[in-house]
Amino acid sequence: MITVCPSILSADFAKLAEEIQDVEKKGARCIHLDLMDGHFVPNLTFGIPVVQAVRKYTQLPFDAHLMVEHPETYIDGLAAAGVTYVTVHQEACVHLDRVLQAIHDAHMKAGVALNPATPVTTLEWVAAQVDLILIMSVNPGFGGQRFLPYAVEKIKQARALLDASGNTCAAVQVDGGINRKTAPSVKAAGATFLVAGSAIFGASDRAEIIRFLQA
Numbered sequence: 001m002i003t004v005c006p007s008i009l010s011a012d013f014a015k016l017a018e019e020i021q022d023v024e025k026k027g028a029r030c031i032h033l034d035l036m037d038g039h040f041v042p043n044l045t046f047g048i049p050v051v052q053a054v055r056k057y058t059q060l061p062f063d064a065h066l067m068v069e070h071p072e073t074y075i076d077g078l079a080a081a082g083v084t085y086v087t088v089h090q091e092a093c094v095h096l097d098r099v100l101q102a103i104h105d106a107h108m109k110a111g112v113a114l115n116p117a118t119p120v121t122t123l124e125w126v127a128a129q130v131d132l133i134l135i136m137s138v139n140p141g142f143g144g145q146r147f148l149p150y151a152v153e154k155i156k157q158a159r160a161l162l163d164a165s166g167n168t169c170a171a172v173q174v175d176g177g178i179n180r181k182t183a184p185s186v187k188a189a190g191a192t193f194l195v196a197g198s199a200i201f202g203a204s205d206r207a208e209i210i211r212f213l214q215a
C-alpha cells in the first residue's frame, strides 16, 4: 500500500488552503509540510503558525519534514497544531535518540531523514524506535530538483535495516524528484511513502498523477 504525500512546497502559497483541499479531493492520503529555517537549508518556508492555520481545512494527516536547526524546539508546537508525523534530520540532531523520544512523548509518529550523503548505517541504533525513515533523493531545500539515482540503493538499505531490527511496521519514505519516471524504481526498492511536489502541483491532471504514483 503506497501513501502519496503531496509536498505543498510547490503549491501556490497565496491560496494554500484551497491547494490542500484540491489534492485531498484528488486522492492524496497525506499532506507533506516542508518547514525550512534558512539555516539548516538555504531556503525559508513557513513555521508552526501556518501549519496551525491550514489544519482546519483538511482531514488528512500532516507529515512535517523539519529542515531546521534545533528541531526539538518545534515538537510541542507541532503536536498542538495537529501534526501526525514529525521527521527530523539526522544531521540536525546531536541527541537523536532524545529527540525521537520527545516526539513519541508528544503522541506523534517519529521519522528520521537522511541527506543524500549520509549513510543509512547512522540509524543502526535507533532503527527499532522510528516510525519512518526518509531517504532524501535530492539535497534538501528546494522543489523541482533532479532525482539522485543512488537513493534507490539507500531505500533498499533502509528497508533491510528496519527489517533486521524487527521494526516491520515502520515506513520508508522518499522525497525529491519523484515523478512518473522515478516512482517505479523507488517503489520496487521498498518505499511506501512517496513525497511529490512539482510532479503533483505542476500537473494539468492532479488526480491522474496521484493515481499513478499510488498504484
Ligand SMILES: O=C(CO)[C@H](O)[C@H](O)COP(=O)(O)O
Binding pocket: 007, 009, 010, 032, 034, 065, 138, 139, 140, 141, 142, 143, 144, 145, 175, 176, 177, 178, 195, 196, 197, 198, 199
Ligand atoms: O523536502 C523537499 C525539498 O527539500 C520537498 O519535499 C521536495 O523537494 C518535493 O519537491 P519535488 O517533488 O518537486 O522534488
Ligand SMILES: [Fe+2]
Binding pocket: 007, 032, 033, 034, 065, 175, 195
Ligand atoms: Fe520534504
